[in-house]
Amino acid sequence: MTQSPNNSERHPLCNTAEHVFTRRQLLGGSTTGLIGLGGLGGLVNPLFAKEMKSKEKQVLFIWIDGGMSQLESWDPKPNTQFGGPFRSIPTTIPGIHVSELMPKTSQIMHKLAVDRGVSTFDNSHSAGVPRINRGDPKDRGVIYPYFGSAVANLMGPGNSGLPPYVWVKPGSGGFKYQDAGFLGPKFGALAIGEGEPPPNILLPETLSSTNNADRNSLREFANQQYSQKRPPKFSEAQNFVYDTAQALMQKRSLFDNPDPKDVARYGDTPLGRDMLIGRKMIEAGVRFVKVNSYGWDTHGDNFNAHASLMPRFDQAFTAVVEDLDERGMLDHVLVIAMSEFGRTPRINGHIGRDHWPEAWSIAMTGTGIKQGAIIGSTNDDGTWVTSEPHDIGHFFHTWFNALGIDSEHTEYINDGQPLPIADEECSPIRELLS
Amino acid sequence: MNNIQYKAVAAPSTDRQLFNAKFSHDGKLLIAGSYQGDLRRFELTEAEPTELTPFGNHHGWVQAFALHPTENLLISGDSWGKLQAHDYTQENPMPLWSLEDAHDGWIRSVAFSNTGEWFATCGMDQIVRIFQTKNGKLRHELKGHNADVYHVLIHPHDDSIVSADALGNVIHWDMKKNRPKRQFDASETFLAHRLQDVGGVQCMTWSPDGTTLLAGGTRPKNGATVQGIPILIGFSWETTERVFLKELGATSDCYCEDVAYHPRGFLMAVTSGTPGTGKIQFLDSQNLDTAEPLFLLSNLSNCHSLDVHPDGDMIAVTTTVRGSNGNGRKVDADGNYIGNTSPIQLLTPDSPMK
Numbered sequence: 001m002t003q004s005p006n007n008s009e010r011h012p013l014c015n016t017a018e019h020v021f022t023r024r025q026l027l028g029g030s031t032t033g034l035i036g037l038g039g040l041g042g043l044v045n046p047l048f049a050k051e052m053k054s055k056e057k058q059v060l061f062i063w064i065d066g067g068m069s070q071l072e073s074w075d076p077k078p079n080t081q082f083g084g085p086f087r088s089i090p091t092t093i094p095g096i097h098v099s100e101l102m103p104k105t106s107q108i109m110h111k112l113a114v115d116r117g118v119s120t121f122d123n124s125h126s127a128g129v130p131r132i133n134r135g136d137p138k139d140r141g142v143i144y145p146y147f148g149s150a151v152a153n154l155m156g157p158g159n160s161g162l163p164p165y166v167w168v169k170p171g172s173g174g175f176k177y178q179d180a181g182f183l184g185p186k187f188g189a190l191a192i193g194e195g196e197p198p199p200n201i202l203l204p205e206t207l208s209s210t211n212n213a214d215r216n217s218l219r220e221f222a223n224q225q226y227s228q229k230r231p232p233k234f235s236e237a238q239n240f241v242y243d244t245a246q247a248l249m250q251k252r253s254l255f256d257n258p259d260p261k262d263v264a265r266y267g268d269t270p271l272g273r274d275m276l277i278g279r280k281m282i283e284a285g286v287r288f289v290k291v292n293s294y295g296w297d298t299h300g301d302n303f304n305a306h307a308s309l310m311p312r313f314d315q316a317f318t319a320v321v322e323d324l325d326e327r328g329m330l331d332h333v334l335v336i337a338m339s340e341f342g343r344t345p346r347i348n349g350h351i352g353r354d355h356w357p358e359a360w361s362i363a364m365t366g367t368g369i370k371q372g373a374i375i376g377s378t379n380d381d382g383t384w385v386t387s388e389p390h391d392i393g394h395f396f397h398t399w400f401n402a403l404g405i406d407s408e409h410t411e412y413i414n415d416g417q418p419l420p421i422a423d424e425e426c427s428p429i430r431e432l433l434s
Numbered sequence: 435m436n437n438i439q440y441k442a443v444a445a446p447s448t449d450r451q452l453f454n455a456k457f458s459h460d461g462k463l464l465i466a467g468s469y470q471g472d473l474r475r476f477e478l479t480e481a482e483p484t485e486l487t488p489f490g491n492h493h494g495w496v497q498a499f500a501l502h503p504t505e506n507l508l509i510s511g512d513s514w515g516k517l518q519a520h521d522y523t524q525e526n527p528m529p530l531w532s533l534e535d536a537h538d539g540w541i542r543s544v545a546f547s548n549t550g551e552w553f554a555t556c557g558m559d560q561i562v563r564i565f566q567t568k569n570g571k572l573r574h575e576l577k578g579h580n581a582d583v584y585h586v587l588i589h590p591h592d593d594s595i596v597s598a599d600a601l602g603n604v605i606h607w608d609m610k611k612n613r614p615k616r617q618f619d620a621s622e623t624f625l626a627h628r629l630q631d632v633g634g635v636q637c638m639t640w641s642p643d644g645t646t647l648l649a650g651g652t653r654p655k656n657g658a659t660v661q662g663i664p665i666l667i668g669f670s671w672e673t674t675e676r677v678f679l680k681e682l683g684a685t686s687d688c689y690c691e692d693v694a695y696h697p698r699g700f701l702m703a704v705t706s707g708t709p710g711t712g713k714i715q716f717l718d719s720q721n722l723d724t725a726e727p728l729f730l731l732s733n734l735s736n737c738h739s740l741d742v743h744p745d746g747d748m749i750a751v752t753t754t755v756r757g758s759n760g761n762g763r764k765v766d767a768d769g770n771y772i773g774n775t776s777p778i779q780l781l782t783p784d785s786p787m788k
Contacts, residue, residue: 066658078494078514081450081470081773085495085513085540100539123762170628271629295628299659299759300688300708304600307558307582308631346764346773347451347469348709349736349754350688352659355761383771 056158057367057403059151060282060324061290062275062317062337066125066297069343069353070382072099072306074361075116077382082345085303096374101310104318110372111321111330112365113432117376119389120341120357125297128340128357134181135396135422142414143181147396148288150421152187153180153412154405160285162251163244167191168274168281169292173198175241182414185237189290190244195273197255201248254280267315275316279323282333296339300350321365334366334402345383359385362395368402370434393423401428438700438716438729439784440749445777446476446483452776453497454692454739455752458506458522461744464778465508465522466752467496473510475522476778483780489520489527500544500553502567509553509567511541517555517570531570537561543585547593554595556583562597562607576607578614581631587638587647589671598635598649600624604669618669619676623651630657637692640671641719642699647671650690650703653681664690664705668722680722686711692739695719697746700728704737704751709759712737714751714781734779747786751779 069084071077076088076099088097091109098106105112121136122128134144145153152164165187167176173193177185192198203212219242227235248254258276266272271293278291293313298305317337324330342360343353359378365371377387400407400422407428411418452466452474464476464483471492476483490496494513501508501522507530508522517536520527540558547553552573556562560583564574581600588595598604602624608615625632632654639648647669652662664682669675682690688707696702701719706712714737716729735756742749758774765771 079471083470083494085497087494087514087539269629293629295630295658297658301632301657301660304582304634305630305632305657305660309629312629344761345771346758348759348774349712349756350659350706350709350759352709352759354759358763 056285056332057155058158058282058286058333059148059288059399059403060278060320060333060335060366061148061288062278062335063290063292064296064313064337064339065129065292065294067339067341067343067355068296068309068313069298069302069306070116070356070360070378071343071345071353072101072303072310074098074114074363075359075378075382077345077378077380080381082347082381082383084347086306093372093374099310101306102314103311104314108318108321109374111325112363113369113371113373113375114361114363115376115390115395115429115432116361116374116378117385117387117390118342118360118362118392118395119385120360120392123341123355123357125340125355128355132338132340132392133179136392137420137423138425140417140419142417142419144419145181145183145187146179146189147399148189148290149180149183149187151288151403153183154400154410154421155287155403158285158287160287161247162281162284162286163190163240163247164287165189165290166281166286166288167290167292168195168277169193169290170270170274170294175244177237182419183412185234186240188237190241192274192277194270195255195277197252198245198248201245201252203249251284254284262319265315266319267312269312269316271312272316272319275320279320282324282329283327298343299348299352299354302343302347302352304351324366330366332367334364334368334399336362336364336399338362345381359383364399364432366402368404368434370432373432375429375431390429391423391426393426394429396422397426397428398432401433440714440729440731440781441784442779443748443782444483444780445753446485446780447775447777448474448485449773449775450474451754451774452752452778453495454499454741455750455778456499456501456741457743457748457750458501459504459744461748463522464750464780465499465501466776466778467499467510469495471512472496473499473508473520473522478780487526489522489524490518491529491532492516492518495540498541498544498555498557500546502550503546503548504550507550507567509544509546511536511544511555511557513540513558515539515541515557515559517541517544517565519567519570533565533570536563536565536570540582542583545586545588547588548590554586554588554597556586556597558582560599562586562595564595564609574609574612576605576612578605578607579603581634584634584636585638587640589644590640591644596638596647598638600631600634602634602651604635604638604647604649606674616674618647618649618674620649620651620667622653622665622667622679623649625654625657625662627654627657632657632660633662636689639693639695641668642695645671646677648693648701650693652689655685659708660688661685661708662688664688664703664707666690666693666701666703678722680717682715683707683713687713691737694740694742696742702740702742702749704740706736706738709754710735710756712753714740714749731781737779738776748780748782751781753777753779 157164167189177188180187341357455466492512499510519530538559562576602621604618654662668678715727
């Protein structure tokens with residue numbers, strides 16, 4: 001048995017019961033010169049936005065939906081009550097071990113940073129997924145954007161001409177505006193489902209360029225009519241989606257059949273396929289690419305499940321990190337791998353692990369991240385964080401800083417309301433930053 | 435046959451979760467592997483079972499163990515690949531021999547030959563191995579599975595070796611050529627769902643006359659929180675043809691975890707489903723299509739194994755603590771994190787079954 005830490009000690013940097021945006025912070029933010037005065041929904045100061053665009057940093061965000069077990073991955077506790085059946089194996093960092101289910105990752109550990117002291121609040125998917133993806137901001141009566149929409153807004157689309165936020169996933173594709181929150185639908189995600197390009201991406205052969213131009217003129221006329229009596233953000237989003245489709249028409253090669261050698265390295269699995277597309281999207285210049293893996297909510301048969309899930313993650317994750325590294329792209333691409341929470345140390349009767357936000361792990365590498373930084377710790381049987389616990393707000397600060405964004409002074413302007421881009425009572429985790 | 439009734443007489447438990455409780459040959463001991471590197475014993479000679487000194491210097495999980503057919507010898511394998519032999523009747527059993535790397539990783543099953551001269555093991559490295567009992571010397575290595583091998587079984591008449599894997603492939607091995615001789619198709623127990631391999635053969639047994647091979651598992655509906663209909667598939671040993679398929683419940687009942695024939699001839703099976711769901715059922719082996727089981731107990735939580743006492747009356751079923759699941763922190767009044775245990779339900783019939 002292990003002692004539960006006092007709740008009040010869980011998040012020393014996030015310990016205010018009520019999250020309040022103060023007048024001082026409002027004024028302080030204004031005096032930094034980073035708050036824009038335009039009052040357009042979800043925009044940041046134009047000078048800041050221009051600076052961000054010039055940096056051309058990118059993000060590959062690997063979302064492991066359902067909850068990867070930290071005990072069968074980054075933070076094994078072999079031969080303990082809750083440790084499960086698997087061994088731990090050494091990595092390229094002396095003294096650091098990971099689960100035996102990650103043999104490939106163990107060989108690139110020196111290129112990664114892992115925080116084993118993650119402690120968040122929500123233990124349900126319905127609350128945990130959006131809250132984690134939004135950085136657990138304080139309630140100010142607005143819906144905060146997911147990290148992808150935030151980066152798309154703060155850093156812009158870059159020079160690729162491609163949409164700034166692409167979500168590669170199993171299942172259906174389409175335009176997922178919901179991620180954008182108050183930023184407006186324009187900053188939603190273009191979802192690529194099942195590795196397939198959006199339908200009808202190519203012009204029909206029967207359509208001549210003249211006819212196509214005529215159709216576009218008609219479309220633009222209709223758009224003008226549509227936008228006259230509607231808020232700008234709706235017509236902006238509509239135009240954006242159309243422009244996105246136009247850009248993708250020019251990049252059909254992104255969806256060509258992959259090189260069989262790449263398939264062999266990434267794995268002939270949905271995650272291998274999507275990670276490979278994710279790499280291509282990053283190479284093509286997409287600002288933020290989310291690669292999604294489903295099926296990790298292992299309330300039953302957790303160990304047999306992880307015995308097949310983890311090697312497939314291990315293979316695809318290692319391949320993409322190695323490829324980005326070999327191409328010199330980790331200099332400007334931030335790579336993050338995470339779930340909405342970890343899994344309980346306790347093993348239930350269905351031989352499963354349930355949801356556990358109390359003590360879990362997040363891995364990352366790339367631009368702005370200190371390679372080989374394995375920080376944070378849990379107790380001997382993995383029940384509680386023994387180091388300074390890090391909430392998702394700390395990670396949003398850390399990742400924004402890794403991308404060159406001063407998270408403590410940059411703000412959104414939402415219809416005139418300045419809003420911090422990350423929980424202002426959290427701060428960057430300096431040990432993770434290079 | 436239609437009036438079988440069992441009642442619970444005890445539920446010994448310990449501070450760790452347990453696998454596969456088995457009675458010793460004399461019926462005086464109940465032995466189970468633990469989730470933390472040892473084997474646990476309970477003495478059954480008194481009214482209340484008494485726990486004896488744990489034994490076995492194992493690692494990880496001790497899921498696989500078997501009792502020698504005639505001697506007080508137990509072979510156990512752990513999830514790190516280690517095999518050991520013990521005299522389980524000793525007060526503090528010490529290893530008679532030990533093999534640290536008998537398999538690369540998780541050993542799933544151990545089975546003795548009919549004489550006990552040798553035994554077979556299988557595991558996560560997809561290999562079946564045959565060892566000499568007296569010293570643990572490797573005799574054969576059988577390769578041909580393409581997945582984690584979950585179960586190994588020896589035929590009661592001729593020592594034929596059969597093994598079953600996570601994909602539902604059951605192999606009868608040709609021992610002279612060290613290769614598969616015949617295959618039985620239990621692939622209905624497997625589903626590739628998203629990134630996950632779900633199911634596989636969880637248990638096997640022979641009919642008393644050795645003519646039918648039974649394989650249990652689930653017909654998986656989905657992975658993650660695995661759901662599926664528990665099933666038992668019967669194969670003709672002579673032809674490998676399927677002779678029956680018996681569904682043992684609904685999708686929430688999930689896995690048929692263990693199956694055995696009672697000395698009286700009926701078939702016993704236990705199931706474990708979504709947390710809290712577990713059943714023991716006895717089936718008329720001559721009339722498996724009969725809708726109603728001879729006996730059904732459905733108020734247990736996640737039944738993972740069963741064994742029949744040598745007296746033919748008492749049965750032991752490994753279960754779990756109801757309510758052991760749940761998201762987030764679950765602490766006691768002192769703030770201690772609460773783990774799970776595996777009460778072993780001991781049940782006896784209302785009247786002796788001689």
